[in-house]
Amino acid sequence: MLNPLFYYESVVLALRQIWANKMRSILTALGIIVGVASTTAVIAALTGLKTKVLSEFETFGAARLYVLPSRPEGMPRNLFPWEKIRLKATEAIALKEQCTALKGITPISETSLSVQSEAETLEGVSVTGIWPAWHATENRQVIHGRPFSQQDIDNARQVCMVNDLAVRDLQLPLEPIGEHLIIGGRRFLIVGVVETITERMTGFNTISAEVFIPFSLMEKFQDRDFFMRFVAIANSPAEADEARSEMSRVLRKIRGLSSGDPDTFRVQAIDQFIDQFKSVASGITAVAGGIVGISLLVGGIGIMNIMLVSVSERTREIGLRKAVGATPTAILLQFLLEAVTLCLAGGLVGVLIGQAFAIGVSHIPGANLDQAGVPAWAVLLAFLFSAGVGVVFGMFPAIKASRLDPIEALRHE
Amino acid sequence: MVEPIIQIRGVTKIYHVGVEVINALRGVELTVPEGEMVAIMGASGSGKSTLMNTLGCLDRPTAGTYHLGGREVSNLDAAALAQVRNEEIGFVFQSFELLARLTALQNVELPLLYSRGKSWGWARERRRMAEEALDRVGLSDRMDHRPNQLSGGQKQRVAIARAIVTNPRILMADEPTGNLDSVTTEEILSLFSKIHTAGQTVLMVTHENEVAAHCQRVVRLRDGLVLSDTPSSEDPTVGPFVRAHGRAA
Ligand SMILES: Nc1ncnc2c1ncn2[C@@H]1O[C@H](COP(=O)(O)OP(=O)(O)OP(=O)(O)O)[C@@H](O)[C@H]1O
Ligand SMILES: [Mg+2]
Numbered sequence A: 001m002l003n004p005l006f007y008y009e010s011v012v013l014a015l016r017q018i019w020a021n022k023m024r025s026i027l028t029a030l031g032i033i034v035g036v037a038s039t040t041a042v043i044a045a046l047t048g049l050k051t052k053v054l055s056e057f058e059t060f061g062a063a064r065l066y067v068l069p070s071r072p073e074g075m076p077r078n079l080f081p082w083e084k085i086r087l088k089a090t091e092a093i094a095l096k097e098q099c100t101a102l103k104g105i106t107p108i109s110e111t112s113l114s115v116q117s118e119a120e121t122l123e124g125v126s127v128t129g130i131w132p133a134w135h136a137t138e139n140r141q142v143i144h145g146r147p148f149s150q151q152d153i154d155n156a157r158q159v160c161m162v163n164d165l166a167v168r169d170l171q172l173p174l175e176p177i178g179e180h181l182i183i184g185g186r187r188f189l190i191v192g193v194v195e196t197i198t199e200r201m202t203g204f205n206t207i208s209a210e211v212f213i214p215f216s217l218m219e220k221f222q223d224r225d226f227f228m229r230f231v232a233i234a235n236s237p238a239e240a241d242e243a244r245s246e247m248s249r250v251l252r253k254i255r256g257l258s259s260g261d262p263d264t265f266r267v268q269a270i271d272q273f274i275d276q277f278k279s280v281a282s283g284i285t286a287v288a289g290g291i292v293g294i295s296l297l298v299g300g301i302g303i304m305n306i307m308l309v310s311v312s313e314r315t316r317e318i319g320l321r322k323a324v325g326a327t328p329t330a331i332l333l334q335f336l337l338e339a340v341t342l343c344l345a346g347g348l349v350g351v352l353i354g355q356a357f358a359i360g361v362s363h364i365p366g367a368n369l370d371q372a373g374v375p376a377w378a379v380l381l382a383f384l385f386s387a388g389v390g391v392v393f394g395m396f397p398a399i400k401a402s403r404l405d406p407i408e409a410l411r412h413e
Numbered sequence B: 001m002v003e004p005i006i007q008i009r010g011v012t013k014i015y016h017v018g019v020e021v022i023n024a025l026r027g028v029e030l031t032v033p034e035g036e037m038v039a040i041m042g043a044s045g046s047g048k049s050t051l052m053n054t055l056g057c058l059d060r061p062t063a064g065t066y067h068l069g070g071r072e073v074s075n076l077d078a079a080a081l082a083q084v085r086n087e088e089i090g091f092v093f094q095s096f097e098l099l100a101r102l103t104a105l106q107n108v109e110l111p112l113l114y115s116r117g118k119s120w121g122w123a124r125e126r127r128r129m130a131e132e133a134l135d136r137v138g139l140s141d142r143m144d145h146r147p148n149q150l151s152g153g154q155k156q157r158v159a160i161a162r163a164i165v166t167n168p169r170i171l172m173a174d175e176p177t178g179n180l181d182s183v184t185t186e187e188i189l190s191l192f193s194k195i196h197t198a199g200q201t202v203l204m205v206t207h208e209n210e211v212a213a214h215c216q217r218v219v220r221l222r223d224g225l226v227l228s229d230t231p232s233s234e235d236p237t238v239g240p241f242v243r244a245h246g247r248a249a
Helices: A004-020 A022-061 A089-098 A134-138 A150-154 A164-169 A215-220 A237-254 A270-313 A315-323 A328-362 A376-403 A406-411 B048-055 B078-088 B104-113 B122-136 B152-164 B182-197 B239-245
Strands: A064-069 A102-116 A121-130 A142-145 A159-163 A180-183 A186-194 A210-214 A229-234 A265-269 B006-017 B020-032 B037-042 B063-068 B089-092 B170-174 B201-205 B217-222 B225-231
Touching: A004 A022, A004 A328, A004 B104, A022 A270, A022 A328, A022 A376, A064 A237, A089 A102, A089 A229, A089 A237, A102 A134, A102 A215, A102 A237, A121 A215, A134 A229, A150 A215, A159 A164, A159 A180, A164 A186, A164 A210, A180 A210, A186 A210, A210 A215, A229 A237, A237 A265, A265 A270, A270 A315, A270 A328, A270 A376, A315 A328, A315 A406, A315 B078, A328 A376, A328 B078, B006 B048, B020 B048, B020 B225, B037 B048, B037 B182, B048 B170, B048 B201, B078 B089, B089 B152, B104 B122, B104 B152, B122 B152, B152 B170, B152 B182, B170 B182, B182 B201
Parallel strands: A121 A210, A159 A186, B037 B201, B037 B217, B089 B170, B170 B201
Antiparallel strands: A064 A229, A064 A265, A102 A121, A102 A180, A102 A229, A142 A186, A159 A210, A180 A186, B006 B020, B006 B063, B217 B225
């Protein structure tokens, strides 16, 4: 019944109205602008982070598998004491020998000890017991000297590797191969320097001094039933699944579990971590969504308020429009379109600010946000939400306007 | 006989203000044939505006019937009444009621904005119609002026252009010269006469005999009832003005 021109002209009218009251419009739309801008920015940053992390996972971790001790769910503690479920080095050896789909495996155990060089003594340095395969599983290379050999492990030789931060902190010579360190009271020969990784987002960022020793020496520094985990790498990402079931089978056999018994360990592939990360990310997105919800609510109330003011300011105009033939629906649509236009304008400004923020953070070095960008769905959602706020909060003032009696409205001062 | 354009029977209008009941109209009877120019007169509070608003479909009577061009309109809903106002009635107000943000031309276009069943081409057609209406009231040279750039008489001309732009069946005016000086009043009245001469039915509320003298017929109200309904030349107070000016056959 209303011609298409009407809608077009109502929007033009709304834009003129907004333009005529620039300051007021900006203040009114502020809630929406802030809400949309902050959410867009958060989503942009999160999207960037996700892209980055996932691509890191893909390049470095698709073939990686983790073995962790695990008490079967819902089982009483006394049936599965720690001694029964903890991983043991002998199990790592068995996995290494029996799993054909594995390229390498290493047990890993960490502790912190005092480390002494000729020049410096440091307390609480992270000391990690590893096997040679660690370089492959962690994708961290030796930059000077050599990695551990199998003999180092088998014979529990007192050799160690350090990262370059440890070289700096312990005031070692830049090429410290051949130097000695006193680690937890024992004398170790430095055989290699491991690269320090600060750029990668693989979950464990190296940011402090680290010392590595052959895993077989770890028990000298640890309690009897100390905690260890295994990290393995499959021959290829394609074989990760096969490796997982193989490891599971071997471990169950070693542990003498019969077919009905639950696993007392967990073999996790990287995709499970990816899933975890994704669920964290969507959790953050949901929180951001909650924030936008609140600010849109606040913004919406602002819109409703200003539209009520607008309706009462323009009561005479409404009366006149009705007198010359505007139906209640036409008046309703006119005010609704004005609210929606105002909200969409606010949404647009918000998206632009969010986009600017995303571009800004993507240039922060080392923040892992260089992939930050506002995804199309977020832009679409921002506009949908803005329009929705316009409709919901503009409805009451618009209905009020549409119900005005023309004669009374024209008599309004 | 040709169907009268306006025919009301037993129209009453009751206002409730708190506990007070105001009988603004108490059973008005009125018939207006097409092409007439009628003045509605009466003391303040006699119900002229109430009657005019009812005839203009701005308001509904409490009781009674209203046939506009043969169609019963007293029981239509708000949307249907809006359509009647849009298509059949042009209304001129005492205080002009122009929208300050719009130019003269845009003000005149306003009723056409709410015309039904039009498509994109309507924009150009509408503009042409508005220009033509402004031309008829002699304001072709003020089309892009805003109301605050116009004199009172010019504003009322724009308002008249807005009222006639849709080619309504009736042109109604409630004290159209109430806010104007006598010279301007004369100009506006000759404009109404000119429009009437072109065949337009005109209804006009006024207090002034000079104004009523431009009409063919005078309807006097008192306390919400029709007191007299005579040709203007026979009205006791308007008659002398008609004869003095030799107007209105
Ligand atoms: N909205 C209203 N509510 C209550 N009473 C009203 C309303 N409108 C008009 N009235 C009353 O109805 C009566 C007729 O009013 P109306 O405005 O029709 O008079 P009028 O003849 O136009 O007077 P005037 O010459 O002063 O314009 C008056 O007593 C007035 O007080
Ligand atoms: Mg009046």
